[in-house]
Amino acid sequence: xxxxxxxxxxxxxxxxxxxxxxxxxxxxxxxxxxxxxxxxxxxxxxxxxxxxxxxxxxxxxxxxxxxxxxxxxxxxxxxxxxxxxxxxxxxxxxxxxx
Numbered sequence: 507x508x509x510x511x512x513x514x515x516x517x518x519x520x521x522x523x524x525x526x527x528x529x530x531x532x533x534x535x536x537x538x539x540x541x542x543x544x545x546x547x548x549x550x551x552x553x554x555x556x557x558x559x560x561x562x563x564x565x566x567x568x569x570x571x572x573x574x575x576x577x578x579x580x581x582x583x584x585x586x587x588x589x590x591x592x593x594x595x596x597x598x599x600x601x602x603x604x
Contacts, residue, residue, distance in 0.1 A: 539592065542585035547580035 568574040
């Protein structure tokens with residue numbers, strides 16, 4: 507009696523069609539990407555708290571418009587600009603592969 511190979515065994519070498527084989531994953535992120543992501547998360551949570559409860563978490567921890575508070579706000583803004591840059595690179599890479 508002959509045995510049939512399973513369909514999944516035959517398709518293991520084929521890249522996933524949904525991602526095109528070149529999707530960005532958590533393993534593709536470098537330290538700067540993770541730092542930017544963390545800072546943007548802090549900024550987003552702070553804005554959420556401001557919108558819902560009129561509570562500025564960063565200012566309550568570091569003081570109202572102290573040097574440290576201003577530095578954190580500046581870093582969050584730079585992280586957002588860096589993410590726009592990274593997103594445009596990803597879009598260019600995506601369009602080049604299509």
